[in-house]
Amino acid sequence: MPELPEVETIARGLASRVSGDVIESVWLGQKPEPLKSTALEIAAALEHSRIATVRRVGKHIVFDLEPKGRGRVRSRQSHVPPTASAQWIVHLGMTGRLQVCEPQTEILKHTHAILKLASGRELRFVDPRRFGRLSIARGFEAAGIEPLEAEFDPFFALFRSRKTPIKSALLNQKLLRGVGNIYADESLFRAGIRPRRSASTITREQLARLLSSIKVVLNEAIALGGSSISDYVDADGEEGFFQLQHRVYGREGEPCLVCKTLVKRIVIGGRSSHYCAKCQK
């Protein structure tokens, strides 16, 4: 479901609502066994921790935790050697949602985690398709370049010698983190590049245009709260509006907004890809 703008919107919403709150207790369902952390490890790290900050890294939501009641002063005096503070990492997969709500709010089907907060509210993780992942990390570092902060030279270097289609390269989170299917198609349209073009054949000038298109598209989408296609809503349950700005994604067979040529849909690396054959070369 969520790409960079949706995850950014959710992270900002969560930051304003739960920063500083303390996790009093944790319930975890049977199923969301994530990649590395066991349910026990997650519960142990979360319970009695304070949520210092919430931020986005690529498509991950990072909750920076600090142990409750153990401020800097006390840990300095402690005999326990200082360890990096823990982080709760949430990846929403395709259908994951994080909601902050009152305890009496009806528990949705496919709710896999409930955190009771000292403020009296609950933070819940709901994910019908169960592609989402929860884990605990220390010193979390994601692979790839953050697109909104990317300088041109490192961006250029990512594609220079890759023969893979540029669309596939953009979706590769080890290269660039946060761009997904919608924003790859939209960025390529605005840059005038066909999704199947081999990355290595794209000129320096075109890649410069691509990077700026990516930034413009992502920033516009963030400003509009992301794209709500089927069921995406942010942490406050609000829909985004960037879907109204899509120029090619989901517009197969409709006229290009620039030249009226019918928008094509092809499959690249198993993903639907939309483009205008006249505007994109």
Added chain:
DNA sequence: AATGAAACCTGACAGC
């Protein structure tokens, strides 16, 4: 090293 298909899951929707 690098494509690509399949797998992981559930739900929505179209067509019959």
Added chain:
DNA sequence: TGCTGTCAGGTTTCAT
């Protein structure tokens, strides 16, 4: 009403 097939914003794994 209900069955079948297709599709979905993501990522990993296995085969070629």
